[in-house]
Amino acid sequence: MPMTKYDAIVIGAGHNGLISSSYLAKAGKRVLVVDALNQAGGCASTKAFANGFHISDCAQWVHQLDEKIVKELSLEMHGLRLGEAKRTIALQSSGDHLIVDGDSLSGAGISAADKKAYKAFRRQMQVFAKLMLKLYRTRAPKMVDADWGDRMTLLSLGLGLKMMGRRNMRDMMRLVLINIYDVMNEHFEHDGLKAAIALDAITGTNMGPRSPNTVFTYIHRMVGEALGNRGVSQVMGGMGSLGGALLSSAKTQGVEVRLGEAVTRIIKTGDRVMGVELSSGDTLEAIAVVSSVDPTRTYRDLLGYRNIEAGQARRVEQYRTRSGTGKLHLALSGLPFFVGVSPDDHSQRLIIAPCMDAMEAGLNPIKYGELTSQHVFDISIPSIEDPTLAPAGQHVLTALVHYVPHELKTGWDNNESAREQLLQSLLAQLEAYAPGIRELIIASEVRVPEDFEASHGVTGGNWHHGELSIDQALMMRPFPGSTQYTGSVVGLYLCGAGSHPGGSLMGLAGKNAAEEILKQGVLS
Secondary structure (H helix, E strand, O other): OOOEEEEEEEEOOEHHHHHHHHHHHHOOOOEEEEEOOOOOEOOOOEEEOOOOOEEEOOOOOEOOOOHHHHHHOOOOOOOOOEOOOOOEEEOOOOOOOEEEEOOEEEOOOOOHHHHHHHHHHHHHHHHHHHHHHHHHOOOOOOOOOOOHHHHHHHHHHHHHHHHOOHHHHHHHHHHOOOOHHHHHHHHOOOHHHHHHHHHHHHOOOOOOOOOOOHHHHHHHHHHHHHOOOOOOEOEOOOOHHHHHHHHHHHHHOOOEEEEOOOEEEEEEEOOEEEEEEEOOOOEEEEEEEEEOOOHHHHHHHHHOHHHOOHHHHHHHHHOOOOOOEEEEEEEEOOOOOOOOOOHHHHHOEEEEOOOHHHHHHHHHHHOOOOOOOOOEEEEEOOOOOOHHHOOOOOEEEEEEEEOOOOOOOOOOOOOHHHHHHHHHHHHHHHHOOOOOHHHHEEEEEEEOHHHHHHHHOOHHHOOOOOOOOHHHOHHHOOOOOOOOOEOOOEOEEEOOOOOOOOOOOOOHHHHHHHHHHHHHOOOO
């Protein structure tokens, strides 16, 4: 069968894949996007849950989406609407909760000293995040064999470091390599405040507050503010509306999209990639194949280890991808009542993270494939702000839940007893803060990392497409031999969260990859 030829074929219609395809098409290139799922958006997805209820079944909040991408791709014109920026309410067992609103703290007996220290800490983290954004908006420079572009990036970073001042420069070099636990104890007294900040450092990871690299992951999250986000927001209509807006924008640019059809193989002929084979049996030719799926799936499953060097195959196998984050979904007959939370504040971001030691204790069992009884919750009741998500007078609650093992000793497959045990443990913890919530439940669902791997194709259930740690970040992401968006085989490129600058709904990996491909002139 003769091949159909494109300038670029993008594998995966997640947010990075669609963004990359849009920028390539804007440059006049013929682009095809292929995805096995019937819905665009990847982890930015919505699904029907019980009768008349809809939930964002993977990603929950927007807090890092680049404003420039939103404007350049006219996403609002294509239907993207974000809700109001949320305050974070760190629930305390006493019912006197800590409210975090930008630089301001209130409630929970927070001291004047902690309020002052928090403002100073935020100012310093914002300085670090602005410097990090310089790196995030471009390809990460190579330290060895750098070309002039890399040298200019390094020069700009060096100047940025110098402009921060001696104290900030010294602190960044020290802090970025240590754990959030020690940094919190250096700065603050209040256990609830320490835990609330630490939660943002461990979200989506397989780490606890004492794990190395957790200051780096916190700064990575803070980049969202440098990108124009005032805090976490929900997507009106559910996360799938973001995927829908990106899909509509891509099609307007002339991108061809084939959903519900999987890429089964990346075709390599000689020393270069030539195209892809689909589940339908079609073979499609392209000058460039751009993968937005994670690096493990790209190399191991689609290209195949036989088509890359042994050393590169070893790096793929050693690439760390396990997640410790799951989700809880509840369809509720009415609005739950969280003790001490005003009716107006139930629409805010509610978190349960009592103290850092409890968080660390929650992590320990999952290292050995066991269930824990101490979870950390990041809760949204999105139907308050967006009533379209549930029948009138009823609500949906979704929560990111840490710590849930990716690999359970007894296995997750067909293990209803383990899932029921996890569900009851989560509900028991919720009831301590929202008494009577069980009586409101119409339907419930627990999602473990293995479920995200099955439904969204993310290896290890990791929506960052690989652990964000110093040895797997920046100029090392995802691993040597596959950095700067260029695959280890000619004609293959990476544009997903497994490439620089990493995960969350940011979009810069997709945009940067497109710019790099165009700069190389391979599609000319």
